[in-house]
Each structure stands twice: as C-alpha cells, then as structure tokens.
Amino acid sequence: MTVEQTLRALSEKINANPHAIQGFHAIYHFLLSGDDGGQYQVTFAGNHATYSKGTPDEAKCTLELSDANFIKLVEGTLNPTAAFMLGKLKINGDIGHSLKLQTILNAYQS
Template sequence: MSVEKTITDLLDKINADPKGIQGMSVVYHFQLSGEEAGTYQVKIGNNQATYSKEALEEARCTLELSDENFIKLVQGNMNPTTAFMMGKLKIKGEMGLSFKLQTILQTYQA
C-alpha cells in the first residue's frame, strides 16, 4: 500500500466518524524517507482532517520516519514508543501531540 493511500484511507475513517478528533486544531507533518520520500501534511480542525502532499502550514508536531515505517505505524503494526526508542521515529515539536496522534491512530485502526 502506498503512503498516499494509507493517509487517504485513514482520513476517510476519521471524517466519517470524527469522535477521535473532536475539539482538536493541529497540523502534523510527516517527513518520510524511502521510495515515497517527502513531507506530508495532515491538518485537523473543525472536526475534520485534510491532507496535503506538501508542507503548506507550520506544524506543531513533525514525525520523521521511513515510508515503510509510516505505513506500519498507521496500520498498527509498529509500536510508536519502541520505534522512537530504537531511532526509527524522530519527533520534533510538541511531544504531547505525538501521544495524541497515537491515540487517534489506535481509535481508527480497528
């Protein structure tokens, strides 16, 4: 599965049932390496999530990882804490938002 398909599938689930993002207003950047390298932006606000294949706004939390690990993370096949400790995931910005992202991902993985 591609990074773009992974993101759009996740956002479809979020926007169909925004309970996991209620009251949030945040921009995340995912700086990915690998075949699908680039910066991907996810913006959450007004009980909906949108995606852009470039950094259009300043992010409060940026996650750096490989495209393969990003897909594993979103699908629930990689523990974010373990990935961080092993250096497979780097976080810049507000650390608390990375924990909130983990909660969001867990909400929509089922």
C-alpha cells in the first residue's frame, strides 16, 4: 500500500464514522522520507478528514518519519512512543496534538 492509498483509506474510514474527531480541528504535516516519501497535510475540521500532497496551511504538529514507518503507524503496527524514543519519529510543534493523533489513529485501526 502506498502513502496516498493509506491516507485515502484512513480518510474514508474517518469520514464514514467521525466519532473520534467530533468537534476537533487541527492540521498535521507529515514529512516522509523514502521512495514514496514527500510532504502531506491532514486536516480535521467540521467532523471531516481531508488530506493533500504538500503543506499549504500552518500545522499544529509536524511529524517526520519514513514512508514505511508512516504506513505502520497508521496501520497500528508501529508504537509511536517507541518510534519517538528510537529516533524513528520526530515531532515538532504541539506534543498534545501528537497524542490526540495517536488516539484518532487507534480509533480507526482494524
């Protein structure tokens, strides 16, 4: 699965049942290295999730990791705390928002 396929699937899951993002508004940037890397933006607003390539808006939180680790993070096979401690994940900005993102991802992992 590619990064864009992963983001599309996550957005579809969230938008089909937005219980974990009710009333939450935030923008996240993902700076991904690797063959399928790039810059991506995920926005939660109006009980809806969207993603785009690039980082056009200001984010509350920026996460830097490899494309492979990003997919593992979304799928729930990468522990974000362990990844952070091992240097596989770098977080810039509001740490509280990174914790909220973890809660959101956990709610939509199957």
